[in-house]
Amino acid sequence: MQLARTASLVAFAAVVSIGVAHADDGIDVNTTWYQEQRQGGQGGLTVIHPQLDATVDVGEHSILSFGYAADAVTGATAKVYAVDAVSTATPFSDLRHEGNLGLAFAGRRSKLAVSGAVGVERDYLSLSVGATGSVDLPGKNTNLALAYSHARDQVCDKSNGELQPLERRALTGADPCAKDYGVFGKDTVDATMTLATTWRDLSIDTAQGTLTQNLSPTTVMQLSLYGQVLDGFQSNPYRQVRVGPNEPQEHVPDTRARVAISIKLNRYLRKLHGAVHLSGRAYSDNWGVTSGTVELAYSQYIGDSLLLRVRGRAYQQTAATFFKDAFFYETESTAGAYFTGDRELAPVRNAVIGGKLTLLSVAEDEHKVWGLFDRVDWNLKTDVFLLDELPADDEAANLGGRATQFLTSDQLLDAFELQLGLRTSW
Amino acid sequence: MPRLTALFVLCAALAGCGRYAVRPNEKEFLADPVMAFDGDPQEASADDHVLTNREGAAGGAGAGGGGCGCN
Numbered sequence: 001m002q003l004a005r006t007a008s009l010v011a012f013a014a015v016v017s018i019g020v021a022h023a024d025d026g027i028d029v030n031t032t033w034y035q036e037q038r039q040g041g042q043g044g045l046t047v048i049h050p051q052l053d054a055t056v057d058v059g060e061h062s063i064l065s066f067g068y069a070a071d072a073v074t075g076a077t078a079k080v081y082a083v084d085a086v087s088t089a090t091p092f093s094d095l096r097h098e099g100n101l102g103l104a105f106a107g108r109r110s111k112l113a114v115s116g117a118v119g120v121e122r123d124y125l126s127l128s129v130g131a132t133g134s135v136d137l138p139g140k141n142t143n144l145a146l147a148y149s150h151a152r153d154q155v156c157d158k159s160n161g162e163l164q165p166l167e168r169r170a171l172t173g174a175d176p177c178a179k180d181y182g183v184f185g186k187d188t189v190d191a192t193m194t195l196a197t198t199w200r201d202l203s204i205d206t207a208q209g210t211l212t213q214n215l216s217p218t219t220v221m222q223l224s225l226y227g228q229v230l231d232g233f234q235s236n237p238y239r240q241v242r243v244g245p246n247e248p249q250e251h252v253p254d255t256r257a258r259v260a261i262s263i264k265l266n267r268y269l270r271k272l273h274g275a276v277h278l279s280g281r282a283y284s285d286n287w288g289v290t291s292g293t294v295e296l297a298y299s300q301y302i303g304d305s306l307l308l309r310v311r312g313r314a315y316q317q318t319a320a321t322f323f324k325d326a327f328f329y330e331t332e333s334t335a336g337a338y339f340t341g342d343r344e345l346a347p348v349r350n351a352v353i354g355g356k357l358t359l360l361s362v363a364e365d366e367h368k369v370w371g372l373f374d375r376v377d378w379n380l381k382t383d384v385f386l387l388d389e390l391p392a393d394d395e396a397a398n399l400g401g402r403a404t405q406f407l408t409s410d411q412l413l414d415a416f417e418l419q420l421g422l423r424t425s426w
Numbered sequence: 427m428p429r430l431t432a433l434f435v436l437c438a439a440l441a442g443c444g445r446y447a448v449r450p451n452e453k454e455f456l457a458d459p460v461m462a463f464d465g466d467p468q469e470a471s472a473d474d475h476v477l478t479n480r481e482g483a484a485g486g487a488g489a490g491g492g493g494c495g496c497n
Binding site (some may be wrong): 028030034047049069071091094140141155184206212215216217218220222226228242258260264266268270274281283285286287289291293299304307311314317320326344345348350363379381383385387403415417421423 | 447448450452453454455456459460461463466467468469471472473475476477479480481482484485488
C-alpha cells in the first residue's frame with residue numbers, strides 16, 4: 001500500500017511513453033534501489049524496483065511493446081499519526097506486480113498508441129487503459145501530443161458499515177484481502193459471518209496536452225498541461241489519526257482534481273559537446289495543495305563512449321486545507337470533516353541532487369555491438385534526497401512539537417536512490 | 427486554473443512563431459540523444475514513482491519526444 005497509490009499515476013507515464021523508447025526493436029532493463037531513513041527503531045524503508053520493457057516492430061508501421069515491473073517494499077510505518085507517532089512504528093512488507101501491453105501505429109508525421117496495464121498486490125488492484133496521439137506540423141519543428149488514460153482501482157478496506165468517520169476502524173496487516181481471478185477484489189466475512197473486509201473503488205482519469213517546439217538549431221522547448229480527476233476512496237486504510245481521545249482511520253475527500261503546467265528547455269552547447277536542461281512546473285489541486293518545482297541539469301559527453309549528467313531539483317508545496325500538525329488534531333479536533341496523517345499533504349520542501357553516468361556502445365559499419373546490437377547503453381544513476389518539513393499551524397502554539405509526528409521528521413538528509421540500467425536496440 | 431490555461435495558450439502561441447526556425451539540414455544537434463525530453467522512459471518512470479510518494483503533486487512531466495521535434 002505504501003507505493004500502491006502511485007501505480008496508476010505512473011501507469012499514465014507508461015501510456016505517454018509508448019513508442020518513445022525506441023525507434024528500433026529493443027529491450028530495456030532497469031533496477032532501482034530506494035532507501036529512506038526512518039525513526040522508531042524498526043529500520044528504514046527499502047524499495048527494490050526492477051523493470052523490463054521490450055519494443056518490437058510488427059509490420060512497417062506498427063510497434064508492439066510490453067513490460068513488467070515490481071516493487072518489493074520492506075520497512076517501518078507509523079500506525080497512528082500523533083505527536084509521538086514514532087512510538088507506534090511497526091514493520092511491514094509488501095510486493096506489487098505490474099504488467100503493461102501497448103500497440104503504436106506510426107505514420108510519416110503522426111503516431112497513435114493504445115495501451116493497458118494491470119497492477120496487483122495484496123491490498124490494492126489497478127486496471128488501466130490509455131491512448132496517446134501525436135502529430136508533427138509542417139516543417140517538423142512543432143509536435144503536438146494528446147494523451148488520456150482511465151484507471152479503475154480497488155483498495156482493500158476494513159468493513160466499517162455505516163460508522164461515522166470518527167468511529168471507523170483501520171485495516172490491519174492481519175485482515176484478509178481476497179480476490180477473484182487475482183485482479184478483482186472480493187469481500188470477506190469473519191467466523192460470525194459478519195463482513196470483515198471490503199474493496200473500495202477509485203477511478204482515475206488523466207489527460208495531458210504537450211507541445212514540443214524547436215526554437216533554434218540548438219534549442220528545443222516543451223510545454224505541457226496536465227489534468228487529473230480522482231474519484232473514490234483515497235485514504236490510506238491502515239493509517240489512524242489521533243483526534244482528541246479517538247484514533248479513527250484517516251478520512252480524506254472522495255474527489256480530487258489536480259492540474260499542472262510545466263515548461264522544459266534543452267540547449268545544446270556545441271563548443272562543450274554538452275547540453276543544459278531547464279524545467280519548471282506549477283501545480284494546484286482542489287484539496288489546497290499548491291507547489292512549484294524547478295530543475296537544472298547538465299549533460300556532458302566525455303570522449304565517444306561516456307555521457308555524464310548532473311542535476312539539482314528543488315520542490316516546495318503548501319499543505320492540504322484539512323491537514324494539521326498532530327498536536328492540533330489531538331487538542332483542537334479536526335479541520336472540518338476531514339483528517340489525515342499523510343506527509344504528502346503536509347507542507348514540505350524537497351531537494352534532489354544526483355548524477356548519471358552512461359557507457360555508450362554504438363555499432364560501426366557492419367560491426368554490431370556484441371555481434372547483435374546496434375546500440376547498447378549501460379546506465380548508473382544516483383540521487384540524494386533532502387527533506388525539510390514545515391509547520392502547518394502556529395509553531396509557537398504547538399506545545400507538542402513536530403519532531404516525532406512523522407517517522408521521517410528531523411532528518412535533513414532523508415533518502416538516496418541508486419539505479420542500474422541496460423538499454424539495447426537492434 | 428484559468429490563469430494556468432491562459433499561460434499555456436500564451437506560451438504555445440509564442441512557440442508557434444518558431445515554425446520556420448530550423449531547416450532540416452540544421453537539426454544535427456537537435457537530433458542528439460541528450461536533447462530528447464525523458465529519453466529514458468524507465469528512468470523517468472522510476473523517478474516519478476519515488477517522487478509521487480514523497481510529494482503531494484503529480485503529473486506534468488510531458489510526453490517525451492523532442493530532440494529533432496519529429497515523430
